[in-house]
Amino acid sequence: MLFSSEFFVLVFLPTVWLGYQSMLRMAWPRAAAAWLVISSLVFYSWFEPLHLLLLLGMIVGNYGAGLVLARLPQGRRRLLLTLAIGADLGILAYYKYANFLIANLNALSPLELGFQTIVLPIGISFFTFQLVAWLVDAHKGAARDYGFLDFCLFVCFFPQLIAGPIVHHAEMIPQFRQLASRRPGAADIAGGLILFTIGLFKKIVIADHVAPIADSVFAAAETGASLDPLSAWCGTLAFTVQIYFDFSAYSDMALGMGLLFGIRLPINFASPYKAVSIIDFWRRWHITLSRFLRDYVYIPLGGNRRGPSRRHVNLLATMLIGGLWHGAAWTFVAWGALHGLYLVVNHAWQVRRDRLGLPAGCLGPAGPWLARSLTFFCVAAAWVFFRAESFGGAAAILAGLAGATAGAPTANATVGAGELVLLLAILAGTWFLPNAPEIAAAFRPALEPVPEKPVARLVRRLVEAPTAVPLVAGVATSSALVLVLAYQGFNIDRMQAFIYFQF
Incomplete structure (x- = not known):
């Protein structure tokens, strides 16, 4: 359901x-x-x-x-x-x-x-x-x-x-x-409906809309088709967008429904593509899985208590388990191993930086954006293994990303500059816009405190008006119904199950 x-x-x-x-x-x-x-x-x-x-x-x-x-x-x-x-x-x-x-x-x-x-x-x-x-x-x-x-x-x-x-x-x-x-009050209902509607929009308007782009490119790769760089990048970025908005949609809708019942769930998704390192990414992506792996796998293995070499082994083992948890395929194990390697390099760099006495902001004003860009491209490259059905398919995509193949993709995987522009515009939203819990921060949407951004303060002022809460609730409900009826009526063939349902 x-x-x-x-x-x-x-x-x-x-x-x-x-x-x-x-x-x-x-x-x-x-x-x-x-x-x-x-x-x-x-x-x-x-x-x-x-x-x-x-x-x-x-x-x-x-x-x-x-x-x-x-x-x-x-x-x-x-x-x-x-x-x-x-x-x-x-x-x-x-x-x-x-x-x-x-x-x-x-x-x-x-x-x-x-x-x-x-x-x-x-x-x-x-x-x-x-x-x-x-x-x-x-x-x-x-x-x-x-x-x-x-x-x-x-x-x-x-x-x-x-x-x-x-x-x-x-x-x-x-x-x-x-x-x-804990009987839900008017503010809980309004906040819950806002979160649910934002999640619904992410799922049916963004995630399900870009899914066919990723599906066509990755399907072509599995057939052994030669992918040009444009097609490979569009397919990779399409899945990067799809899984982000698919999983964040579910997370937002879960928070919203919990709030409708007066129950606050922990935040599970916090703008992970804004991460400035792989360590930061895993503090933002599937936060509760990271918490479980840390508390019940990494720390029992010894954590960082037995020296840097043992810490690196523990990180790799933990991420291999995390990869296998996602799916019964060697491509998921490779995805976990790649993130484990990323984390080892990230921790080693932090140790080296501290020994050299370099401050965290040593690269100046451009430093955070350079770090964010590097982190994003590492994450996107790893998604290739997560999405591909075989190592051959992943290799075809990676070769296309590097421009190491010649020729054009099959007709079913044909993409153009328009798709690339659309995907980059959507990604810009993940980098510059507040996330759903930040927008609904005035409603205390989760167990953890959510920092109020300017948009949240605007929402708070609206909510404090005497008639605002019923109005917000009504608008959110109407928007959700319109989204569902319109999208299901005209795009029923694009409706897909949430990606994480298969895990």
């Missing part, structure tokens, strides 16, 4: 919200929580009803394991923790990596194992990581004795269930326990 679909916008979301508001008005906070759980389970089962049994089984199993871990003596917890995490990761491995493993075994040995017919449960990578964090914290004694209803809502709250953010129990369950005092 896509957030950008007519059914979701016109039927599902209004129905769930009205039911939730009605129960809170009648002072039934537990009933409101149960309503959200039931609605979230319906939302999840829409794609494949049988996967609902898997989700429920993992919820019950991990909740029980967490309670037992919290009560066991410290010395007896490790075995149960290992078994519980092993079960979670085993389920994830079966659904996501079984055929990948079979393909590699067949390629490396005389075995001829048959492939399994497996439908990947959507969102399994996201809620599996949430459950692993819960188990680890229960083992440490850092997870409280939560009620089952609140735990269910923590795992399956539908705004973030399918593609994040990867929320932490300590930041979400206390909110679910206080629903009676």
Whole structure:
């Protein structure tokens, strides 16, 4: 059930919200929580009803394991923790990596194992990581004795269930326990609708519009077609734009829907193409995944506590896991390895710069833009491996980017200067315009404080007017409905699932 679909916008979301508001008005906070759980389970089962049994089984199993871990003596917890995490990761491995493993075994040995017919449960990578964090914290004694209803809502709250953010129990369950005092007010509703509408615009007007450009170029590369530099750059920049606006759209819509229910989610996306280094990029892109990998992979491996060489190994290992988390293909592993190498170089440069006594702004006023440009081109080059279906396809794109091939692309991949100008104009918006949480900062849209930019202060002044909140809410709602109806009516063939649904 896509957030950008007519059914979701016109039927599902209004129905769930009205039911939730009605129960809170009648002072039934537990009933409101149960309503959200039931609605979230319906939302999840829409794609494949049988996967609902898997989700429920993992919820019950991990909740029980967490309670037992919290009560066991410290010395007896490790075995149960290992078994519980092993079960979670085993389920994830079966659904996501079984055929990948079979393909590699067949390629490396005389075995001829048959492939399994497996439908990947959507969102399994996201809620599996949430459950692993819960188990680890229960083992440490850092997870409280939560009620089952609140735990269910923590795992399956539908705004973030399918593609994040990867929320932490300590930041979400206390909110679910206080629903009676968190009844969304007019400002929450207005802010939520603004964020949802901005996300909807990003998805259906920008991300889905540029997707065919990327699809045609990368499809041509997979056939072995020779790509000229213009086509290669257009295809690469098109996917760079597509994944940015696709993922930021989901993140904005998740924040907005959380706000509609009086729940604040963590920010997961903070203008990553404004990053001035790869370290900065991973503080802005998929922030909650970076947080999980840092807290539950990088630090347990030793972090930076055992010298620079071990830190570099830990960074590479962490990013390899992050790449494999995204997909069961060696191209994702290469993408993770490339970012791991970027991070190693970035950290090594910082150490060298400090030893030489060079200030952070040693390149003068142009320094931040030079750093931003270099970071962007490194990120865009890595996206080639993320998007390509094979190393041959990635090599064809990279050769075209470098101007190392001759000839023209196939007819299906024909692009021109107009597409390049459009893509550069859209990218300029990512570099110079505020992001959605910054625009809606006056509404406190997330768990973290959001700095108010000039546009946010303007929004605040508008909101402080007596009739502004209903007006803003009405305009945002009307805009969302017009966007959905117009786009779905005239461009239904371009509607695509969110990219991160496949992870």
